Amino acid sequence: MKVRAWATMSADSKLVPFSIDRRDPTERDVEIEILWSGICHSDIHQARGEWGRSAFPMVPGHEIVGRVTRVGAKVTKFAPGDLAGVGCMVDACRTCTPCTEHHEQFCEAGPAWTYNGTELDRKTPTFGGYSTHVVVTEHFVVKVPSTLELSSAAPLLCAGITTWSPLKQWAVTKGSRVGVVGLGGLGHMAVKLAHALGAEVTMLSTSAAKKADAQRLGASDFALTTERATFKTHAGRFDLLIDTVAATHDVDALFRLLKPFGALVIVGIPPKSLELKAGSLVGGNKRFAGSSIGGMRETQEVLDFCGQHRIGADVEVIPAEAVNTAYERMIKNDVRYRFVIDAKTI
Numbered sequence: 001m002k003v004r005a006w007a008t009m010s011a012d013s014k015l016v017p018f019s020i021d022r023r024d025p026t027e028r029d030v031e032i033e034i035l036w037s038g039i040c041h042s043d044i045h046q047a048r049g050e051w052g053r054s055a056f057p058m059v060p061g062h063e064i065v066g067r068v069t070r071v072g073a074k075v076t077k078f079a080p081g082d083l084a085g086v087g088c089m090v091d092a093c094r095t096c097t098p099c100t101e102h103h104e105q106f107c108e109a110g111p112a113w114t115y116n117g118t119e120l121d122r123k124t125p126t127f128g129g130y131s132t133h134v135v136v137t138e139h140f141v142v143k144v145p146s147t148l149e150l151s152s153a154a155p156l157l158c159a160g161i162t163t164w165s166p167l168k169q170w171a172v173t174k175g176s177r178v179g180v181v182g183l184g185g186l187g188h189m190a191v192k193l194a195h196a197l198g199a200e201v202t203m204l205s206t207s208a209a210k211k212a213d214a215q216r217l218g219a220s221d222f223a224l225t226t227e228r229a230t231f232k233t234h235a236g237r238f239d240l241l242i243d244t245v246a247a248t249h250d251v252d253a254l255f256r257l258l259k260p261f262g263a264l265v266i267v268g269i270p271p272k273s274l275e276l277k278a279g280s281l282v283g284g285n286k287r288f289a290g291s292s293i294g295g296m297r298e299t300q301e302v303l304d305f306c307g308q309h310r311i312g313a314d315v316e317v318i319p320a321e322a323v324n325t326a327y328e329r330m331i332k333n334d335v336r337y338r339f340v341i342d343a344k345t346i
C-alpha cells in the first residue's frame, strides 16, 4: 500500500511530502491508521545526522497513536477499531536473553528501530510515524487507554517510557527526592510521572521563564543550573537526577546535588561528549548511569499508569507542513512541551 509521509532526503535538507510503501499485514501484523505523531528531539538528531548514522530518505517519528484498521489472522491482542500505540521499535529477535527478559531495546541481534533502521531482514528500510499508516508486528504495538486525550498520549510512546523506566529502575516512591534536568518533552514527562509516584520533584532548568510551568506540572521546587548558588543550596539533596538535556552541558556539577549513593541517570543524548571528573563520582559513592527507552512490557505499563492517573503530555498540535518550523523552535528551546503532528494533515 502506498501511503503519504513527510521525509528528509539528507542531513541538511528540510522535510518534504513523500510517498512510502507499507506492507499488507502478515498473520501477526497490525495495520494502524495514524492519528497523532509526536516530535522527539531524537528525530532532529537523526534527521540532521547528528549521531552519525543516518539513512535517507528518512521518515522520522516514534511517538505514534492511531486506530487499528486491519489485523493478521493470528493477531490476538488487537481488533479493527482498537486504539494502538507504536514507539521506538517495530521488531526484535524475541529469543535472545534481553528480549526474553523484556528489554527488547537491547536485543542482541539489534532491534528493528521504527525509522532510520531496517526490518529484521537487515535490508528493508523502516519508516516512522510522520505518515498516515504503519504496519507493525503485534508484540511491538501497545494498547492506548481510552481515558487519555489521544494527541497527548502519543508522546508517552517515547518521552513517557524513557522517563518512566529510570523512575522504576531506581524504585522512586513516595518521599523520594528526584531532580529533573531540562524541561522539554522528556523533562516535563519526568516531572509529571515522578510527582504521580509520590516523589518530591525539583526542576533544574536553564530557563527562568519555565518556573511556573514546572510547578504546575508537579515540581515543588525550581532551580536554575545557570546560577552557582543552586549547587550550594541544593547540595547533597537528591536520590536521583534524571538528565534530559539535548546539548552539551556541565554534568560534573550535577553530582554535587546528589546524596551519597545517589544516581545521575542520563537519558538525553547530546551529539558531543560530556566531561566528568572522577572525584565527582568517588566522593559519596555517586552512581552515573544511562537509560534507553524501555521494553514493550514497560511501555504498556507506563501507558496503563498514565491511563489510570490521566497523565498525558502538554502538547502543541501542528499540521505536517509546520514540521520544519517545529524543529527550528525545538532547537531554540521554544516548545511547551511537545509538538504533535495531526496525521490528517499528512
Ligand code: NAP
Pocket (backbone or CB within 6 Å): 039, 040, 041, 042, 043, 045, 158, 159, 162, 181, 182, 183, 184, 185, 186, 187, 204, 205, 206, 207, 210, 244, 245, 246, 247, 248, 249, 266, 267, 268, 269, 270, 291, 292, 293, 330, 331, 333, 335, 337
Ligand atoms: P527537548 O524537548 O528539546 O528538551 C530538551 C531540554 O534540554 C530543553 O527544554 C532545555 O530545558 C534543555 N536544554 C536544551 N539545550 C540546552 C543547553 N544548551 N544547556 C542546558 N540545557 C539545555 O528534547 P527532548 O525531546 O526532551 O529530548 C531530550 C534528549 O533526550 C535528546 O537528546 C533526545 O535525543 C534524548 N532522548 C533519549 C531517549 C533515550 O532512550 N535515552 C529517548 C528519547 C529522547 P531547560 O530550558 O529547562 O534548560
Ligand code: ZN
Pocket (backbone or CB within 6 Å): 040, 041, 042, 043, 062, 158, 159
Ligand atoms: Zn524519542
Ligand code: ZN
Pocket (backbone or CB within 6 Å): 092, 093, 094, 095, 096, 097, 098, 099, 106, 107, 108, 109, 110
Ligand atoms: Zn533479541
